[in-house]
Amino acid sequence: MEVSITEELGGTLKLNPVRLREIKVFEDTKAGVKGLIDEGVRKIPRIFHHPPDDFVKALKLGNTEHIIPVINLAEVGKDLSSRQEIIGRIREASEKWGFFQVVNHGIPVTVLEDLKNGVRRFYEQDTEVKKKLYTRDQMRPFVYNSNFHIYSSQALNWRDTFVCYLVPNPPKTEDLPVVCRDILLEYGNYVMKLGISLFELLSEALGLQPHHLKDIGCAEGLISLGHYYPACPEPELTMGTTKHSDNCFLTVLLQDHIGGLQVLYQNMWIDIPPVPGALVVNIGDLLQLITNDRFKSVEHRVVANLVGPRISVACFFSEGIKSSLKLYGPIKELLSEDNPPKYREITVAEYVHYFDGKGLDGTSALQHFRI
Numbered sequence: 472m473e474v475s476i477t478e479e480l481g482g483t484l485k486l487n488p489v490r491l492r493e494i495k496v497f498e499d500t501k502a503g504v505k506g507l508i509d510e511g512v513r514k515i516p517r518i519f520h521h522p523p524d525d526f527v528k529a530l531k532l533g534n535t536e537h538i539i540p541v542i543n544l545a546e547v548g549k550d551l552s553s554r555q556e557i558i559g560r561i562r563e564a565s566e567k568w569g570f571f572q573v574v575n576h577g578i579p580v581t582v583l584e585d586l587k588n589g590v591r592r593f594y595e596q597d598t599e600v601k602k603k604l605y606t607r608d609q610m611r612p613f614v615y616n617s618n619f620h621i622y623s624s625q626a627l628n629w630r631d632t633f634v635c636y637l638v639p640n641p642p643k644t645e646d647l648p649v650v651c652r653d654i655l656l657e658y659g660n661y662v663m664k665l666g667i668s669l670f671e672l673l674s675e676a677l678g679l680q681p682h683h684l685k686d687i688g689c690a691e692g693l694i695s696l697g698h699y700y701p702a703c704p705e706p707e708l709t710m711g712t713t714k715h716s717d718n719c720f721l722t723v724l725l726q727d728h729i730g731g732l733q734v735l736y737q738n739m740w741i742d743i744p745p746v747p748g749a750l751v752v753n754i755g756d757l758l759q760l761i762t763n764d765r766f767k768s769v770e771h772r773v774v775a776n777l778v779g780p781r782i783s784v785a786c787f788f789s790e791g792i793k794s795s796l797k798l799y800g801p802i803k804e805l806l807s808e809d810n811p812p813k814y815r816e817i818t819v820a821e822y823v824h825y826f827d828g829k830g831l832d833g834t835s836a837l838q839h840f841r842i
């Protein structure tokens with residue numbers, strides 16, 4: 472899977488020379504959006520301006536309202552009926568929202584705190600040290616830059632990101648930044664365990680054997696992304712992360728207390744408010760495909776904020792080997808005369824290639840593979 476998982480659907484845009492020059496100036500600083508803030512920028516550069524239709528239809532909620540369910544995983548081990556109840560809630564959330572939050576997920580709160588601090592340390596270390604890791608070479612074990620599709624995006628995001636493949640070939644410790652290497656590897660081990668439990672519950676929610684999703688390879692690869700959203704002086708003009716769906720099987724996301732993550736439901740943006748100690752879980756495009764649309768991979772975004780920085784870490788479960796020839800299509804056990812396959816069989820590489828190369832037409836990449 473390519474690094475551009477979370478990015479806007481980057482077709483090749485014809486850049487005018489002025490815009491190109493402005494992007495190049497920004498790129499050459501190798502200091503990312505954080506660098507602009509360090510310089511004291513009060514007006515955000517034009518390359519970050521988004522078209523106004525990104526800002527319509529947000530459902531206003533109080534901070535404490537949770538439309539997206541918060542599920543207590545401690546209940547899973549209590550007794551059979553509690554387990555069935557949790558599976559039912561996961562099924563409902565995955566069919567309706569494509570998103571839920573989990574608490575008592577087995578990852579100690581201290582580990583979550585250490586991870587957020589580690590990501591923050593990375594971005595807030597000496598710029599000259601950080602610059603050495605700024606790269607667009609996706610073959611590197613640790614890729615830090617701002618805006619994956621910097622030349623093909625219609626508008627840049629107010630965010631810097633690093634990407635690191637954790638499973639199946641973990642990076643060598645020395646390939647990771649000193650300030651966050653240990654916690655990144657430790658967190659990866661925890662997320663892997665949590666992911667395997669979630670795939671069991673999701674398998675059962677589909678009426679399959681508990682090991683089904685794991686056995687077909689959904690948990691073979693794990694990629695981590697450490698996002699840093701600096702405070703933004705003009706949040707109404709830009710976006711932290713453009714709307715997108717994730718091109719993996721499943722995402723486990725740690726967000727800090729700032730907020731700004733929203734999910735699209737019936738043409739409305741709904742907040743996913745931060746819950747202390749919780750992790751956000753969402754269904755990716757590949758899980759929607761193999762469940763024949765039963766579970767939904769839903770578009771989401773992060774709005775920019777006057778307050779910051781906001782820190783989040785997204786972990787994507789995907790295929791282990793990037794160029795595998797393994798085919799994925801709707802799971803046979805889920806199909807019937809009334810529910811024929813909606814997608815053809817594809818390799819993950821084929822999917823990711825299409826996702827990355829698709830033009831900015833506002834449709835889901837999944838549509839391309841529909842029968």
Ligand SMILES: O=C(O)CCC(=O)C(=O)O
Pocket residue numbers: 476477696698712717724726732771772773783784785
């Ligand atoms: O920062 C966040 O909360 C969301 C990031 C995201 O959607 C992604 O990495 O795919």
Ligand SMILES: [Fe+2]
Pocket residue numbers: 477715716717771785
């Ligand atoms: Fe995402």
